[in-house]
Amino acid sequence: MLRRALTAALVAAPLAAPLAAQAPAGPRTIVDTVIAPGVRWRRITDPAGPWAIHVVRIDLKGGGYEMRHVRSRDSVASREKLTDMVARQKEGAAGVTVAINGDFFNLQTGENENQQVIAGEWWKGMRGSDSPYDAFAAVRTHFAVDAKGAPLMDRFVLDGAAIHATGTIPVLAVNFLPKSGPETVALFTDRVPAVPVDSARKLADAPLAAAGRRGDTALYVVAAPVGTKAGRAIAHGTAALVAYGPRAAAVAKYAVGDTVRILLRAAARRGDGPFYAPQLLIGGWPRILTGGVNVAARAAWDEGTLSSNAEARHPRSAVGFSRDSASLFLAVVDGRQAASAGMTLVELADLLKAEGAWDALNFDGGGSTTLVIKGRIVNSVSDPTGERPVGNALLVVAKPH
Numbered sequence: 001m002l003r004r005a006l007t008a009a010l011v012a013a014p015l016a017a018p019l020a021a022q023a024p025a026g027p028r029t030i031v032d033t034v035i036a037p038g039v040r041w042r043r044i045t046d047p048a049g050p051w052a053i054h055v056v057r058i059d060l061k062g063g064g065y066e067m068r069h070v071r072s073r074d075s076v077a078s079r080e081k082l083t084d085m086v087a088r089q090k091e092g093a094a095g096v097t098v099a100i101n102g103d104f105f106n107l108q109t110g111e112n113e114n115q116q117v118i119a120g121e122w123w124k125g126m127r128g129s130d131s132p133y134d135a136f137a138a139v140r141t142h143f144a145v146d147a148k149g150a151p152l153m154d155r156f157v158l159d160g161a162a163i164h165a166t167g168t169i170p171v172l173a174v175n176f177l178p179k180s181g182p183e184t185v186a187l188f189t190d191r192v193p194a195v196p197v198d199s200a201r202k203l204a205d206a207p208l209a210a211a212g213r214r215g216d217t218a219l220y221v222v223a224a225p226v227g228t229k230a231g232r233a234i235a236h237g238t239a240a241l242v243a244y245g246p247r248a249a250a251v252a253k254y255a256v257g258d259t260v261r262i263l264l265r266a267a268a269r270r271g272d273g274p275f276y277a278p279q280l281l282i283g284g285w286p287r288i289l290t291g292g293v294n295v296a297a298r299a300a301w302d303e304g305t306l307s308s309n310a311e312a313r314h315p316r317s318a319v320g321f322s323r324d325s326a327s328l329f330l331a332v333v334d335g336r337q338a339a340s341a342g343m344t345l346v347e348l349a350d351l352l353k354a355e356g357a358w359d360a361l362n363f364d365g366g367g368s369t370t371l372v373i374k375g376r377i378v379n380s381v382s383d384p385t386g387e388r389p390v391g392n393a394l395l396v397v398a399k400p401h
Contacts, residue, residue, distance in 0.1 A: 035373055036097050036398060038062060042355070051333060052340035054371050054379050055355050056098050058328040058396055060151070060321075065097065067145050067328070068395040069118045069280045072110055076123055076175055076191050079110035079389035082370045083377060091397055093375030098396045100330045100371055101317055103283040104364045105391030112391045114140055114283020115158065115266075122264050123191055125158035125174035127271070139270045140303050141287035143319050143361050143394070145280040151321040151328060152268075152276065153287065153359045155303075159267035159275060160187070162241055163217075164260050166253045169243070171262065183245030187262060190236050197230040204248035205232060208239040208260060216265060216277040222258045226251060282394055286310075288349035289320060289360035296345035296362075305345070313342035315369035315382045319394060320352045320360030328396070329357045332371040336382040364390065 031043045038059030045052055058065055070089070072080030082101055087093040103112040116123040127139075144152040160171030162185065172178060173186040177196045188195055195205055205227040208220035220239060228248075234240055241260065243251040254260065265275045286303035288296040299305040315335035321328050331352060335342020343351065345362060352360040367383035368390050381387055 038064065039097055039396075041098075041373060041378070049341050049343070050339060051343065052380060053334075053351065054332050055351070056330045056371070056373070056396075057355065058098070058330070059326065060149075060328055061326045063149065064399055066397045066399050067149075067151070067280055068397055069102070069116065069282050069392065070099075070395055071112075071116065071118060071123060071392050072390065075110075077106075077109045077111040079105070079391060081387050081389050082372050082393050083375065083387060085393050086372050086375055086395065089395070089397065096372070096375065096395050096397050098330060098371070098373050100319070100332065100363065100394050101368045101390045102363055102392040102394050104285055110389070110391045112283065114285070115142060115156065115281055116283070116392065117144070117266070117278045117281035120277070120279050122158075122174045122187075122189075124176055125160065125264065126176050126178065127157045127172055140283055140285055141361050142266075142281050142283045144266065144276065144278040144282075146276055147279060149279075150325050152278070153321070153361060154268040155270045155287075156266040156268055156276075156278075156281065157271045159265045159271065159273075161263045162187075162251075162260055163263065164254060164258065167250065169247060169250050171241075171264065174264065177244075183243070183247045185241070185243045185247050185251070187264075188234055188240045188242060190234050190238060192234060194234060195230050195232045195240050195242055198244055199230075201244040202228070202248050203230060203242055203244045204228060204251035205230070206241045206251050206254045206260070207232070208241055210237055210239070211259070214261075216263060218262045218264070220260045220262060222254045222256050222260060225256060226254050282392065284319070284361040284363045286345070286362060287360070288318065288345050288362050289352055289357055292323065292353065292358050294346060294349040294353060296349040299345060310345045313344055313347075314365050315340075315342050315367070316345075316348045316365040317363035317369045317371075318348055318352060318360055319363060320357030322356055323358035327356060329355055329360070330371065330394070330396070331355070332369050332379050334369070334380045334382065335365075337380060339380060363394075 209223040286299035334340035
């Protein structure tokens with residue numbers, strides 16, 4: 001067990017610079033630093049790996065911290081350095097207690113592969129994953145925060161519906177166009193510039209104007225006649241309900257002035273429920289701890305993880321929480337350098353379990369692995385060009401008193 005090996009003395013120390021990229025010597029060392037009330041930063045240097053490890057444990061019991069999902073440049077498809085995401089928060093860089101890079105993303109566009117909910121708003125939703133590595137559109141694990149601020153982890157999928165006087169139809173995607181299947185219904189908000197083009201299927205595009213909310217249901221009014229051509233620009237404050245294939249006939253019945261209610265929920269257990277209206281939803285790949293059990297070895301079967309990613313040592317980032325949901329863990333392991341070889345997913349799961357996590361999810365790693373404390377990078381990033389711009393991030397911010 002990794003916990004049995006964590007026997008070095010604990011030493012209080014000030015916030016330090018990133019670890020030097022040189023091979024460690026001597027015994028395993030652990031340095032603990034309290035960086036804010038209820039927030040402990042642990043640095044582990046282990047020549048056996050060799051490993052340079054950072055684990056931040058945040059006490060959630062007092063409700064003094066907010067978990068915040070941030071998209072690069074506040075855009076569905078873009079990239080931004082984690083330090084810049086932190087710096088543009090209203091609290092300023094020093095006001096963000098800790099931040100870690102998030103989900104896997106397209107290196108060209110910056111679009112994240114999995115679902116996203118930010119401050120209760122669906123930025124991207126779907127029934128599976130759009131990863132180019134998944135031939136079967138795997139349903140992946142996501143980290144979520146519910147309306148009461150409690151952390152959750154499950155294989156969430158979008159559960160959506162468009163409710164109109166003529167009937168109810170399923171909404172299968174938000175700001176994402178599934179390419180497979182003869183039909184689909186998608187909601188596109190002003191987070192994307194236009195209705196995507198799909199020349200293979202006929203469509204019906206209902207322009208919608210926001211008209212308020214009732215609980216977890218958004219109210220819209222049909223603002224213009226239903227169109228049949230893709231590519232229409234989506235203006236600020238508006239949306240588009242677009243049906244492709246046979247479903248187009250249902251949306252074609254909508255008339256100007258009609259009310260359309262859009263229900264969007266996160267369904268756990270790959271769609272079987274329970275159902276949530278999450279305040280935060282961020283993806284990863286794959287889940288490595290479930291109920292205190294290391295499940296990383298079976299990730300290839302559960303979530304389609306490539307064996308080269310799971311079984312090789314790489315820089316790693318991860319999020320987890322304790323059995324009682326009272327503690328949040330953010331962990332990074334440096335890699336691809338003399339000071340630290342990186343970890344396999346099994347090793348990463350052992351680390352999180354030893355630190356006290358009950359459930360844990362692997363985030364994007366490699367050159368993306370970055371941990372920022374009070375505005376400064378504290379790990380040794382592996383990209384030769386320095387800090388890599390990423391797609392999104394998970395931040396922990398102290399709530400105002």
